[in-house]
Amino acid sequence: MENPLKIGIAGVGTVGASLVNVLNNKQNALANRCGRRIDVAAFSARSRDKDRGCDLTGAEFFDDPVKLAQSGIDVFVELIGGEDGAALESVRAALKSGKHVVTANKALLARHGVELAALAEENGLILNFEAAVAGGIPIIKTMREALSANDITRVYGILNGTCNYMLTRMENEGISFEDCLADAQRLGYAEADPTFDIGGFDTAHKLAILTSIAFGSQIAADEIYVEGISNITNADIEAAHELGYRIKLLGVCQKTASGIEQRVHPTMVPLESEIAQIGGVTNAVALEADIVGELVLSGPGAGGMATASAVAGDICDIAKSRPGRQIAPALGRPAAELEPYRKARMRTxxxxxxxxxxxxxxxxxxxxxxxxxxxxxxxxxxxxxxxxxxxxxxxxxxxxxxxxxxxxxxxxxxxxxxxxxxxxxxxxxxxxxxxx
Amino acid sequence: MENPLKIGIAGVGTVGASLVNVLNNKQNALANRCGRRIDVAAFSARSRDKDRGCDLTGAEFFDDPVKLAQSGIDVFVELIGGEDGAALESVRAALKSGKHVVTANKALLARHGVELAALAEENGLILNFEAAVAGGIPIIKTMREALSANDITRVYGILNGTCNYMLTRMENEGISFEDCLADAQRLGYAEADPTFDIGGFDTAHKLAILTSIAFGSQIAADEIYVEGISNITNADIEAAHELGYRIKLLGVCQKTASGIEQRVHPTMVPLESEIAQIGGVTNAVALEADIVGELVLSGPGAGGMATASAVAGDICDIAKSRPGRQIAPALGRPAAELEPYRKARMRTxxxxxxxxxxxxxxxxxxxxxxxxxxxxxxxxxxxxxxxxxxxxxxxxxxxxxxxxxxxxxxxxxxxxxxxxxxxxxxxxxxxxxxxx
Known part of the structure; x- marks a missing residue:
């Protein structure tokens, strides 16, 4: 068996701790499946000794994620979060010093994905980010690998669990948006400042990444029409039902004659459609492509374990890969060949x-x-x-x-x-x- | 850019012709995405000159697929069908002479999958078979790669489009099984001898492959409890509906205390479940795993184009891979380490x-x-x-x-x-x- 794959984890919060537990508990099974051991060799975090509910004995500690990225690891796992700052600097440092990168950071990719994809390519490295979109659902792998021969024409999905949880409860229990939000906050399904989720911005970040992979265009997170769910009333939900529809917050991208549409808004979907059955915090992505037709994937979109599942899958793919001359491009096409984003106006x-x-x-x-x-x-x-x-x-x-x-x-x-x-x-x- | 990947296609029927058209029409896009051109270098078929609705100009013809497998190609694409005979001999020959293999042949894998996986491993070759189960749905890739860190506990799915088409029409139109079958045969959705589909045997072949990847066990296609749909009446379908259920022919595998259950039978699923929404010839697979929770994937399970999409995706994965020392095992674990199949008795x-x-x-x-x-x-x-x-x-x-x-x-x-x-x-x- 080959040398162990040494990974360094930057940021050990809920996802990081779940990941460490998965990698520790399944060390033998993973070695068997991947052909080599996967070792958590090092980590960085704000404090060294906090109890995180996971065993990091033997892993070297760095207080600076950039130093971690430049250390003797093979794979840098970025779980810091945020579109700039430490996350961006450390991912850049990792790619510049020859480390493969796995990240769950949608904001980072929505903002700097093309630059980072290019950096990975130049250095012959893998940049994986399955967990950044729709948590445990393998949508990136499906689009980037399984549908390689397809031209994708439309992607739409429920990409934010908080919004879907709220719409589901408003429908099932007839409670108002305000009461539902207060309850979701109390239960930990919504943040104290819920704007990012219920305003549709979280969905927009994820959509920006999907759009680029779907259409081979540069990421254009600022060109998305975004409308959140705060105007949705019980009267709308009831009227929708009466007419054979259900209201979901969807992220949608599609190719049209005048360019690419990217939009996030409350949407009426037919009651008998698959996407209408997706309740609670579950996510789902539907895509239409010229050869395969339509696929729908659903599953958990967030949570420590589901996210860790996707991150661990990305790490295993790196463990199974072998040194070679070239690596499949992170966004599905070489970064230099991504087309400029051509926006379709919302009015069309x-x-x-x-x-x-x-x-x-x-x-x-x-x-x-x-x-x-x-x-x-x-x-x-x-x-x-x-x-x-x-x-x-x-x-x-x-x-x-x-x-x-x-x-x-x-x-x-x-x-x-x-x-x-x-x-x-x-x-x-x-x-x-x-x-x- | 590297040398083109030379593929040889054995069997140019509906799927083969669709594949040739996809590879021809998308040559530039595929080269861009894979980093090298994909060329149809050779093919074998019963007759050389039949009009197949695809352009094979320049491709070398072999009347013997074994000779094709041993020729100067890089990838052998087996679309002959059948669990033995030419399909088996040519796939063995390909793997023994250093060719990667892509196949859509569920019967071959259900019968000889472990032997062929071992042969591929010994020779450091890729054996891909996404199209063999659930057509265009990337279920093999999801289980084998995306869920590498998961232990799967249950998989169930609608794996046969003919049965699902019939059950859907019987429910929607209230027509009898016999009338529905006659109509399906007239429309080309059912074979003249429909036993293989409606008896549940096609589902069983696919289930046998999924079970092995899910649980790391040897393929045991003969150990499946199989019950088809021919006893299902409109009275059952109506009663199911009244009680909040819909009848689907499912293939199910799950781990239990007494062993592995593999069963194919008409099944009541809750009306509001995702699997209940899958109508017509569409397939769907749901899986439960310890880390990610539950995923559901749905899409076209058959047809020339959907199957070609999966075959082409498998070819692209090979084109993107680079020469190295080791290859991820075809069934998710090294063939030698697949556990003997331990059958749970149906009575339990x-x-x-x-x-x-x-x-x-x-x-x-x-x-x-x-x-x-x-x-x-x-x-x-x-x-x-x-x-x-x-x-x-x-x-x-x-x-x-x-x-x-x-x-x-x-x-x-x-x-x-x-x-x-x-x-x-x-x-x-x-x-x-x-x-x-």
Whole structure:
């Protein structure tokens, strides 16, 4: 058997401790599967002696992750987090000093992925990051390796467990967004500052990475249309259900005639679709490709163990690889050949729309709305008017829900603006895109 | 860029022609992604000049696949089919003469997989077979690579598109098994002799391969409990639906205290589960593992293009690999270290059961059935008695459906036998296992 693969772990929090436990507990099985032992040779962390619930006896301690990256290890595992600072510096240092890198850091890759991929290539090193997107789901490996011969045309997924947990509970228990968030924070499913998750930004980071691998384009995390879930009400969720849909926060990238769409927004998906069955903190990614057709992968998107599973899988792939002249490129194509990102404008997006109006009930209001839609060439698939059980008084609030046939974002926005100008609405209209 | 990877394709039917077209049409993109060109250097087939809808100009023709395997190619792609004969001989010849092998042949692997994996290892060669199980779904790569650090505890899946197509149509359209089969044959979704598919044997071949990779055990295709779908009636499908289940033909392997269970049978799965949403010819595989938890992968399980996608992905992995001293083992562990298969007896299987009795309605019949279940320590989760809308005449046929709590196969079989002995049944009872 060959020499052990010496790994250095930078950052030993929940994921790092889970990883150390997995590598320790399964040392023999891993050696058997990989053809060589995997040893945790060194680690870095803020403090040396904190009890982390894992055994690091015999592993050399570094207080500086850059020094760890430059030490006598074979693989640098970056679990520090953050898009710049120590994570970026230490990963650069590792690649410059001949160490393969495994990272779970989506922010780092969304910002510096192309630079780091190029650095890995120049030095003939592996840069693996399965855990950075959708946790334990092997979506990077699937896109980068299994679908090598495919041209991917669309990827969409539930990439944030916090949002999906909240939408699931709001639907199942009928509780409000605010109550649900407070509860999720109490249970540890949402951060004290939940903006990053519920605002859609976490999903956007992950989407940026998937887009680059899917389309062979440079990573463009700042070019993503992002809309979070904080405007979603129980009324939307119920109306969606009644019309055969469920609301999910999706990250979507797709190729269109005018460029690449990257968008994160609450989305209506058909109730009977696979993606609609993904409840709680589970993640799922669906992708469409020219040869294979459609694949859907689902599983745990976060958590120490699921993330450690992906990181350990990446390490095992390195352990199984052998010294050679060339390494498969980190983003699926050589970094130099990634195409410049060509953004499709959101206004050109085509799809169906769910629109909910709250109106003062008067004769002619519905006709006026229908006319505005027609003026913008929008045809309607379904119309639901919620009339109270008792006789409606003139001027009372009433809900009108429209499901449009396929149309464009610009037409929908213009129609809604015109309807708002007509003065019948007594609340801001709600607009949710439909994805099939 | 390195020398082109020269591949030889044995058997140019639907899959082979799709593969040639993919490799031809995407030559530049593949070279870019793999770092070297992939050339179809040679092929073998029954006849040289048949029009196959693909361009093989410049590829050398062999009428003997063994000769092709021994020629100047780098990778031998076996698409001949069959568990013995030319497929086996040519794959052996390829591995003995230093060629990497890619095959889509589940029967070959189910029968000779361990021998071929050992041969590949001895010669430092790659043996890839993603297309052999679940077509375009990257389940082999996921189990063999992404989950390297996991111990898998259970795998279950819809592995045969014909059966799933039939069950889906029987449910959606209320047509009988016989009518559905005739229609599937007319449409080309079922063979003229459909036994291999609807009898569950195709699923069993695939399951045997998954079991070996999941548990590190030798392949044991003859040790599988196999029950096909030909006894499934519309009454079962309707009753399942009423009780919150859908019937799928599943292949299941799982580790139990008494050994490994491998079973193929119609199965009740909860209506809201992901696996229940898989309709038509689509396949899906769910797996449970100690670190990652549960993953579900779904996609096209058959068809020329989906299969070609998996074969091409396997070829690309070889193109990206570099000459070295050792290769990751084909079945996830070195062939010599695969454990002997330890079979769990089907009678020890534990789970819930759906049982449908057709009885002559008389006072005391239900009490007698309930007593028999209790005598065998079987507790009941649900009971449905279908009474006609009109008053029931004494002695008329009536359906009684039971859903049991978790119990053992032996208890259920003994209870049914006792009930049959009591003489109230006027048709063979139906028993369908529940999988959660």
């Amino acid at each position: 997006h085509e799809g169906g729309y769910f629109i909910r109006f709250t109106v003062r009930d008067k004769t002619g209001v519905f006709a006026s709305i229908a006319t505005r839609m027609a003026e913008h060439d929008i045809s309607l698939d379904s119309i639901v008017q919620h009339a109270p059980a008792r006789p409606v008084e003139d001027g009372e609030a009433k809900t009108i829900i429209l499901i449009t046939d396929e149309t464009t974002e610009s037409a929908v926005r213009a129609a809604i603006e015109a309807i708002e100008g007509d003065g019948h609405l007594i609340a801001r209209p709600q607009m949710i895109r439909i994805e099939l | 299987h534990e789970g819930g059961y759906f049982i449908r009795f057709t009885v002559r309605d008389k006072t005391g019949v239900f009490a007698s059935i309930a007593t028999r279940m209790a005598e065998h320590d079987i507790s009941l989760d649900s009971i449905v008695q279908h009474a006609p809308a009109r008053p029931v005449e004494d002695g008329e046929a009536k359906t009684i459906i039971l859903i049991t709590d978790e119990t053992t196969e032996s208890a259920v079989r003994a209870a049914i036998e006792a009930i049959e002995g009591d003489g109230h049944l006027i048709a063979r009872p139906q028993m369908i296992r529940i999988e959660l």
